[in-house]
Amino acid sequence: MTVEIISVGTEILMGNIVNTNAAFLSEQCVTLGLSCYNQQVVGDNHDRLADAFKLALSRADIVLVSGGLGPTEDDLTKETAAEVCGSKLVEHKPSMDALKAYFAKRNIPLTENNYKQAYMPEDGKVLENPNGTAPGVIIPYKAGSSAGGAGTAGGTAEKAAKKYIILMPGPPGEMKPMFLSSVRPFLKKRSPGTIYSVTVKETGIGESSAEELIKDLIDTQTNPTIATYAKTGEVHMRVSAMAENKAEARKLTAPVVKEIKKRFGKHVYTTDENVTLEEAVVKLLKKRGLTITFAESCTGGLLSGRVVGVPGVSDVYKTGFVTYSNKAKHKLLGVSKKTLKKFGAVSEECAYEMAFGAAKAAEADVAVAITGIAGPDGGTEEKPVGTVYIGCCINGEASVKRFNFSGNREKIRDNSVSAALRMLHSELA
């Protein structure tokens, strides 16, 4: 079964945003064993949208669309898709109720514009959107309606019903949960076999070294296949097998997963697709009965903020410190004035004292401290922009590592957070 992905939005065509939706949907299709040969991006324009839908229906069975479901006049995706599929828009009571409740809850008046979001194709399957106002919808394509692609010409109604346009909202925070909860199960039922995937996530070995390490496995891959995905400070290796049923597919992946885990050793932090590095760290802390705290300078709370994203983190995390100035480092964490004067705030010594001091001040078993120069100013020859010290103190024993990151302020800070999590994981695992 073939899928085509269409991203709708002038903001993509104008380069205002990067099309991460298409990457997410493509990756999802791969895991479902569905083929995707074409992607399109088109703006909020009736004729061009209609052409894009017709073209996609002529060469794919399922057309996955994101964007253009907003309340404004510009947003034409639903109207155009319904027209191409030969479907009429009618008021969808549950969506109208949800819309009214959404606005009532926020005490915002519902404008005339918003009502159109509750009109849905009459034969569509409406997909709830708990994260926004625009529901999604799965629209069956009727043969003989305006599309008339080669693949459907002369088809019976039954044959035609095998093609669908699936509409989802554009904001990734709304699209992704909707895809995972509603669209993925729909596609999974139509997948040619069962795909079973295991994602081995490692941290601490870069992408090209990681590929070298399993080059022989990748080169001989047929079923299962191995695909590598580089993330900030991590590499995810997805092992996917197709078989008649899950148990068979699982059997095919098992030896490959085992071999990869063996080669990467302690660098592997999970084989669960849904587990993030911070979740793995929180799990390790819980398992070992340890509490944690953070003392951040250049990252300013980003590390703490990321760890607090893990549900149930309150068992292990109680308090944290942003100590941006020298005074704050001294007052809150007890970093000595002598250290600050002699070695500076960006130094191995300061990172040690920050980690020790944070553990003490928060009465925590584990403390991670980050101090560095994120730029654009503040670099010296000895300590250029990108110099970051990360200290990690566990049960009174501390270690510090120096990193030299490149890139702009944002990249240096992101890399610092990622390196801190990596260090923590490696110390706790």
Place this chain on the structure above:
Amino acid sequence: MTVEIISVGTEILMGNIVNTNAAFLSEQCVTLGLSCYNQQVVGDNHDRLADAFKLALSRADIVLVSGGLGPTEDDLTKETAAEVCGSKLVEHKPSMDALKAYFAKRNIPLTENNYKQAYMPEDGKVLENPNGTAPGVIIPYKAGSSAGGAGTAGGTAEKAAKKYIILMPGPPGEMKPMFLSSVRPFLKKRSPGTIYSVTVKETGIGESSAEELIKDLIDTQTNPTIATYAKTGEVHMRVSAMAENKAEARKLTAPVVKEIKKRFGKHVYTTDENVTLEEAVVKLLKKRGLTITFAESCTGGLLSGRVVGVPGVSDVYKTGFVTYSNKAKHKLLGVSKKTLKKFGAVSEECAYEMAFGAAKAAEADVAVAITGIAGPDGGTEEKPVGTVYIGCCINGEASVKRFNFSGNREKIRDNSVSAALRMLHSELA
């Protein structure tokens, strides 16, 4: 003049990489005043590539292609583009010399495969690639060759020569410099004029209300045009005018920008494309000579982390607190045990005391406190998941607002950060 962007590569179709090339090229086209209505992504497959090129030539004057110029058998972009344009590949001596020099310098043997990178369409304009082995090329499209799109049918050779396929390598580190040094000047000569844009950014008025507010301006837009972009808690309105030169274009945007600023009043926080809301807040703090601190519970440091992203923030921000547990709120911020017991940590009273306490503990003029229930657990009927209190204390005077956000943990936390910045801006402006 119309441009279409085609990105070639199985790694994009599989979701292994995000298509940043298309975003870069789109934005470049906007600044050149070139229209782009369609983007395509296609894999390394002869027939599908040919179809993509023909389709693009039928609706655009310039087809910008990146990817598929490598030395392996998979890489078919150049061969297929030349075929579609009716051009023969011949050895290009300067490219062959450059290729040999590249390999000699690195002491790598040149394989048979690599030679094909030095074969170029006979009437193409070759573009040097100082950052890799694959040169780019501008290929004129000859009418009567295999494309035959509606826009070119029956055209004379001269008319047809107005259409081009431009090939560039896929890696962004090679594509971007090649575009800027060779392709951009080529396109600029063909640009109909100069585009000048001003982005008015507002916060506190939602997208649909914002559009209502300037509906008359949008509806009558021709030159300048107005486009709105919704961001978390913000709406950006880009006013773009085309004219013979920058001064003329600027003159056209000025009255429209003035009118939008008048209508949105204090909600406008900048008219500078590159300024973020947190930057505007830091600027206001500096202007008023105020220092700031943050006390975060459910956001766990995200607000602080975002503000520390602003270069030069050290003038106004010294220290911040993550107080996730009740004990931390009491110990670090002095929130009374009575308040925590009687009203709970997620309450108006607690937000007040957190803000006051943070200002005092950090010796800061301004303090923002966030306490809420981000979920997935912890909600009650009275205070469901998504209930967030934000307190803002300026020079000893505090105010607290209650918010009811929806969505998952991530979305509730992002919205909380955004609402806090909005509150801050409105209090300081």
